[in-house]
Amino acid sequence: MPSLTPHEFCHVHPVAPPSADALWKAEQGHAHSVFTEKKARITKAVASGKNAKVKGAVREFLRCDQVRLSASLRALGGTPEREAAMLLRDHVHAWKRDYAPIGWGFHAKSTVGVRPICKRMPLDLKAVHHMLAAALEAQFAPSVPLYGVRGHSRDDAARALKELQASGFPYLAKTDIRDCFQQVNPDALYRLPLPKEVIKHALDTRNLVFEELGGQQANGASFAVLSSQTQMMSHVANGPRGLMQGSPASGVILAWMLNDIPAGTDQAVLLCNDNIVVAAAESAASREMVDTLFAYFRRHPAGPFALFHPVYADNAPLEFLGYLFDPERGDIGIAEKGRAKLDRRLDEADEADTAELHRRVMRYRDVLAMPGVIRPPSPFTDCYPVEHWRALRDFRSGFSAADTNGDELAFYLAMTADTAERRGEAHVARLHHHLFAGRDTFEGTLIRGILNHHPRRGKAQ
Numbered sequence: 001m002p003s004l005t006p007h008e009f010c011h012v013h014p015v016a017p018p019s020a021d022a023l024w025k026a027e028q029g030h031a032h033s034v035f036t037e038k039k040a041r042i043t044k045a046v047a048s049g050k051n052a053k054v055k056g057a058v059r060e061f062l063r064c065d066q067v068r069l070s071a072s073l074r075a076l077g078g079t080p081e082r083e084a085a086m087l088l089r090d091h092v093h094a095w096k097r098d099y100a101p102i103g104w105g106f107h108a109k110s111t112v113g114v115r116p117i118c119k120r121m122p123l124d125l126k127a128v129h130h131m132l133a134a135a136l137e138a139q140f141a142p143s144v145p146l147y148g149v150r151g152h153s154r155d156d157a158a159r160a161l162k163e164l165q166a167s168g169f170p171y172l173a174k175t176d177i178r179d180c181f182q183q184v185n186p187d188a189l190y191r192l193p194l195p196k197e198v199i200k201h202a203l204d205t206r207n208l209v210f211e212e213l214g215g216q217q218a219n220g221a222s223f224a225v226l227s228s229q230t231q232m233m234s235h236v237a238n239g240p241r242g243l244m245q246g247s248p249a250s251g252v253i254l255a256w257m258l259n260d261i262p263a264g265t266d267q268a269v270l271l272c273n274d275n276i277v278v279a280a281a282e283s284a285a286s287r288e289m290v291d292t293l294f295a296y297f298r299r300h301p302a303g304p305f306a307l308f309h310p311v312y313a314d315n316a317p318l319e320f321l322g323y324l325f326d327p328e329r330g331d332i333g334i335a336e337k338g339r340a341k342l343d344r345r346l347d348e349a350d351e352a353d354t355a356e357l358h359r360r361v362m363r364y365r366d367v368l369a370m371p372g373v374i375r376p377p378s379p380f381t382d383c384y385p386v387e388h389w390r391a392l393r394d395f396r397s398g399f400s401a402a403d404t405n406g407d408e409l410a411f412y413l414a415m416t417a418d419t420a421e422r423r424g425e426a427h428v429a430r431l432h433h434h435l436f437a438g439r440d441t442f443e444g445t446l447i448r449g450i451l452n453h454h455p456r457r458g459k460a461q
Helices: 020-048 051-063 065-076 082-089 123-137 154-166 186-191 196-202 250-257 283-298 336-368 386-398 407-415 417-421 426-433 442-453
Strands: 102-108 114-120 171-176 210-212 267-272 275-280 311-314 318-320 323-325
Touching: 020 051, 020 065, 020 082, 020 123, 051 065, 051 123, 065 082, 065 123, 082 123, 123 196, 123 250, 154 267, 154 275, 154 323, 171 283, 171 318, 186 196, 267 283, 275 283, 275 318, 283 311, 336 386, 336 407, 386 407, 386 442, 407 417, 417 426, 426 442
Parallel strands: 102 210
Antiparallel strands: 102 114, 171 275, 171 311, 267 275, 318 323
């Protein structure tokens, strides 16, 4: 009998080919990997100190097919079909000269008034802005006072301010830049380390077309819809100009322009987007720095910019970036506005969770009334207050600098405990008590799985 080769001896099981969905996911992953790799090459070129090498790396990044696909996926959002993503990629060109009109509308400010927001950017332009933002981030080294950019988040700013307040800088002052994005001088865009032709046609609002959405009005005056390249919305006082609010590139562009914000010796300055806070060792020092900042912004080459009247907190509590900084507390609190927003959402969650509970009870009673039916499981089995849990966890993720055991989070966790206890299931109440447990804990993993199993309201099951 002839001997068998190893291949003949082993039984080979047929392997099913990967599905179209799996192949598309792999293709998307590859595009995002190339995006990251090409971006890293820009950073490496910057480290070499050779300007020509940096320019070459930026151009290579902007022209790469895989980078353009990754940017297209970011612009589309969600889980786009391959055909739609590829079609968009083929229309994404950083050096493109003409774009469809940018739809904009007014959005209420958190304080008083409205601001023009670009709510409907052409997808090809939005994808280009994603690429430009990444190209700038790759070349950007934020100064110590600067936050609101990658690696220097709003929550990092909150932690830094609390540390200052607790270490001998309890005299605080806050202000922000009035209509900041609107006041940016478009000529300043051409100082960015990007190709000038790209800046001209993709960033300079004087060369883009805008149309107002929905015929909204501001101050009693409606704005005409623009449809030709000869009409520029920058001629309308309240229309988009300067930096486009709503663009994925505007935040890093503003940070680049304001990266040289001054800092003192007896004071510290923190800038997060257009929000400014000063921490000082003495009252006079905080006011001196505020005066310096007013002068700095008034003569800024990308402006001029005007600041709002400052709010001073001399060794007293101050709300900033949605947080509460109280010198009497060792932790970071949460400002009143954020708590009020959570109160409203919890009211909605209570209605939704109560309705689900009632629906289960009624269905249980209907089943019990059926002749000959075997007693079904309790209606409270696997019935969780998912809307309460989701509201509280979303709130927690929005204020990650706050201590989980801090006054506000502990209060809301205790206040809503009855929503879990009403189920009469000990494990539900236990999970509620561990609602803010970390991702690597048993409770955190279980809660995350439960919430993922229940889609958010308004989304398809």
